[in-house]
Amino acid sequence: MKPSTVISLGLICLGAVIVMLPFVWMISVSLKTHSEIFTPDVTLLPRHPTLQNYWTTLTQTDIPVYLMNGVIVTIGILVLQLLVSVPCAYALAHRRFPGRALLFGAVVAALLVPFHVTAIPIFLGFSRMGLLNTYTGLVLPFIATAFGLFLLRQAFAQIPAELIDAARVDGMSEMGIAWRVAFPLGLPTVIAFAIFSVTAHWNDLFWPLIATTDPGLATPPRGILYFRDQESGDDIGPLMAGATLVTAPLVIAFLLAQRRFTEGLAGAGLKK
């Protein structure tokens, strides 16, 4: 190896250590005993690792409720997004109808609008309709996904028109073609979008912070803040165990399916 390669590799490894530091620290503190956390001489790794904090977190706090809410909300959002977007993306890609160009233009325009911009009016409407502090209120605003419509339309447009025509000749309904021809053929894009959607909504704090005040409905990020604000600075071990449990599902999924995750999360930039 050339000296310059050694130096650059060394610097990149140093950077990697810094990137890992909060992860290592979070897991390390979650494995420490109460007395070890509060000693004056702090060490990076636990001297007497124990799973006690995880036991406490799972049995004496609401973290399991938050994790369950996270599953309900993210799956609810993803299923509704796909139910609404797959037929529309199919129609945009393979049907001619009045207003199609307008609709596609609307999708592209909607790509520009971050959720923060729509939050105040949606909050206003939901409070009138009594949808705040409900699962519906947490899920509903996200079923309109310009990003999903755009990605799926681009994927479905790759399907040869002859294939669609053949399905029509066979007597399949248009809705049937959308779900039984376009959907399976566009599956890689569906998966990339699913990873994007689940990650975005599992990690989202903004809307849950606004739309719920009931801790029983808190999603994982919201719940972690409830947990932290309740404890008086004494339950740092269980707090770190909770933070680890909240982060673990997506990080493990990422490590198992790195290529798909990278495509899903950075795909918008990779495909340009």
Place this chain on the structure above:
Amino acid sequence: MIGLRRLVTDLALAGPAALAMMLFIFLPVVVVVVLSFTDYQFGARSFDWVALDNYADLLGSRHGRNALINTLIYAAIVIPASVGLGLLVALGLHAIARTMPRVSAVLRAVYFLPVAATLVAMAVAWQMLLHPSLGLINQWLSALGLPGRQWLSDRGIVLYTLAAIGVWQSVGYNMVLFLAGLAAIPRSLYDAAAVDGAETGWDRFWIVTWPMLGPTTLFVMIVTCANAFRVFETVATMTGGGPAFASDTIVYALYREGFVYFKAGYASAITVVFFGALVILTAIQIVVVERRVHYR
């Protein structure tokens, strides 16, 4: 009859998505612009038109300007640092990808980890890492004989601490985009540059890599910029905009004014300013893409 049936089919396919976009994207954008000209408060029965008062408040008051300036400072640190570091890491990993594919893949995964991780949970971990007495950072500083800092409660430092965490979170994302850009550069260009006398890696970088990465770099900068303007999770988790508004940012101000103080009109004006900034950015992006087409 056939026309009607077609219409029904089209409506069944595209109608729900069109309706959802109307209800949850376009209508709210119109409403938020209208609200920004009123003094409406959540829960109030009526409101008055106040023309541009909310905008005057935002741009004229100390708190309003403070949130805007903090966001600009934050972006001014995060954009160059995370784009620059993302590029450096990508160049390093690209160089060793052939000789040490395993090492390169592991490092790539490590750098991307913060992108997939739950930022709020990681912010809680950072808070613990930066804890004045129980945290590792101050402990290590004192081992080196350096004074510890109040990373999150010192008004002079807090914004930089948040910016450092913003860089930590986005380097991996930028690295992945740069790696894709590097992989797309044809090897023949490097050979041609070598024939023309570009002998050192430094020469090759400036003659081939940098110009070829131009479009990627601009794209990465715009994405990073848009994300930096949206900073919210770390502020909400670690500082609440404090101490004394030292880490207040535009989206956090939107949240606080709108949903803690229920000043819907004023918060709508913040939203419109925020949205306007993003639209200008995107307009720049379109111009850039346009240029890229000519460049090809």
